[in-house]
Amino acid sequence: MVKELLAHLFKKPATSKYPFVKAEVPEGFRGKQVYDPDLCISCGLCSRDCPAKAIEMVEVDGKRSPLFHLDLCIFCYQCAESCPRKAIKSTAFFELATTNKDSLVLKPGGPSQKGECVQQ
Numbered sequence: 001m002v003k004e005l006l007a008h009l010f011k012k013p014a015t016s017k018y019p020f021v022k023a024e025v026p027e028g029f030r031g032k033q034v035y036d037p038d039l040c041i042s043c044g045l046c047s048r049d050c051p052a053k054a055i056e057m058v059e060v061d062g063k064r065s066p067l068f069h070l071d072l073c074i075f076c077y078q079c080a081e082s083c084p085r086k087a088i089k090s091t092a093f094f095e096l097a098t099t100n101k102d103s104l105v106l107k108p109g110g111p112s113q114k115g116e117c118v119q120q
């Protein structure tokens with residue numbers, strides 16, 4: 001038993017020190033979406049195919065664009081699969097916990113981040 005105890009003392013811990021040490025995510029990780037309005041042709045396929053009904057098509061500067069409700073999103077990335085223009089991409093950003101539900105609405109475009117959905 002003492003031998004086993006000593007072995008465990010010098011073993012690498014099974015848990016990580018997150019959030020004190022930033023967690024690494026694997027390649028292809030499905031985090032928060034980014035959207036490129038220059039590629040979008042307003043077809044609405046992303047919204048139609050979203051199984052969680054998390055994408056609403058809204059009018060922005062006279063163009064229909066996807067608005068993401070991340071509180072409904074299950075991060076399946078069917079929207080990116082369905083998009084014929086590859087206008088939706090994933091990011092490694094996953095820290096979405098919030099007490100303000102409105103901050104989980106990603107509106108297309110924005111003054112400071114043209115070409116990305118911005119968290120309001």
Ligand code: SF4
Nearest residue numbers: 050073074076077079
């Ligand atoms: S990742 Fe899935 S659930 Fe989220 S918006 Fe895209 S299709 Fe909908």
Ligand code: SF4
Nearest residue numbers: 040041043044046083
């Ligand atoms: S599927 Fe792609 S091109 Fe069509 S509305 Fe959605 S983001 Fe735009």
